[in-house]
Amino acid sequence: MAEQGKKVGILGGTFNPPHAGHLLIAEGVRDACGLDEIRFMPNAVPPHKAGTGDADAPQRLRMTELAIGTNPDFAIERIEIDAGGISYTSRTMDILKEKEPETEFYFIIGGDSVDHLGQWYDIDGLMKKVSFIGVGRPGSRGITQYPVRMVDVPQIDLSSTEIRRRLSEGRSVRYLLPDPVISFIRKEGLYGSGKTES
Numbered sequence: 435m436a437e438q439g440k441k442v443g444i445l446g447g448t449f450n451p452p453h454a455g456h457l458l459i460a461e462g463v464r465d466a467c468g469l470d471e472i473r474f475m476p477n478a479v480p481p482h483k484a485g486t487g488d489a490d491a492p493q494r495l496r497m498t499e500l501a502i503g504t505n506p507d508f509a510i511e512r513i514e515i516d517a518g519g520i521s522y523t524s525r526t527m528d529i530l531k532e533k534e535p536e537t538e539f540y541f542i543i544g545g546d547s548v549d550h551l552g553q554w555y556d557i558d559g560l561m562k563k564v565s566f567i568g569v570g571r572p573g574s575r576g577i578t579q580y581p582v583r584m585v586d587v588p589q590i591d592l593s594s595t596e597i598r599r600r601l602s603e604g605r606s607v608r609y610l611l612p613d614p615v616i617s618f619i620r621k622e623g624l625y626g627s628g629k630t631e632s
C-alpha cells in the first residue's frame with residue numbers, strides 16, 4: 435500500500451540499455467522537484483520504436499535493475515513488463531492510479547520525447563491523468579504545445595543507440611553506463627559485444 439501523498443516520478447523507457455543519461459535525469463529531477471522516489475519503468479513493447487533488437491524484455495528489466503543498484507531513492511516499476519504488449523502510457527497511468535490512488539505521479543521525459551508528445555496515444559486524456567516533467571536533451575528542442583514543466587538538470591549527449599553502436603564496433607563504453615550493466619551485456623553477448631566469461 436502506497437504512503438499518503440507520496441510524490442513519485444516515473445521514468446519510462448526502453449532502456450536498451452539503460453545509461454548514464456537516464457541516471458542523471460532521474461537524480462536531477464528528483465532533486466529539483468523534491469520527489470520522494472523515482473521509478474524506472476521499462477516498457478514491454480515500445481509504442482514508437484521499430485523494435486528492441488536482440489535484448490528482450492526480461493534482459494532490459496534486469497539491466498535496469500542493475501543500473502539503479504542499491505540507490506534507495508530509485509526503484510523499478512514493472513507494471514508494463516508484466517502486462518506485456520504495446521506499452522501505451524495512457525493505459526499504464528490508469529492502472530497505476532487505480533492501484534495507488536494516494537500517490538502523486540509525475541512522468542519524466544527527455545527533450546526528444548517532449549518534441550514528439552503530440553503523437554502519443556490518447557495524449558489529451560493522458561495530460562489529465564499525470565503531470566509531465568521534461569528535461570533538455572542535446573539535439574532536441576524540448577518544445578511542445580502541451581503543459582510540460584521543463585526542469586534544468588545536468589545534460590549528457592548520450593543515447594542507447596550510441597552505446598549499442600560502440601559495443602558492436604568493439605569500442606569502450608566504460609563510464610557511459612554502470613559497470614554491472616556492462617558486465618551483464620558482455621555475459622549475455624548483447625549488441626554484438628561477444629560473450630565473455632566475466
Ligand SMILES: Nc1ncnc2c1ncn2[C@@H]1O[C@H](COP(=O)(O)OP(=O)(O)OP(=O)(O)O)[C@@H](O)[C@H]1O
Pocket residue numbers: 446447448449450455456459542543544545546547569570571572589590591592593594595596
Ligand atoms: N541523454 C539523455 N538526456 C535526456 N533525456 C534522455 C537521455 N537519454 C534518454 N533520455 C530520456 O529517457 C527516456 C527513456 O529513453 P530511452 O530508454 O528510449 O533511451 P534512448 O537513449 O533515447 O534510446 P535509443 O537511443 O535506443 O532511442 C526518454 O524520455 C528519453 O527522452
Ligand SMILES: O=C(O)c1ccc[n+]([C@@H]2O[C@H](COP(=O)([O-])O)[C@@H](O)[C@H]2O)c1
Pocket residue numbers: 445446447448449475477480481482483521522523524547553554555
Ligand atoms: O503512449 C504512447 O503513445 C507513447 C509513445 C512514445 C513513448 N511512450 C513512452 O515514453 C517513454 C519513453 O519512450 P522511449 O521510446 O524513448 O523509450 C516510455 O515509457 C514509452 O513507453 C509512450
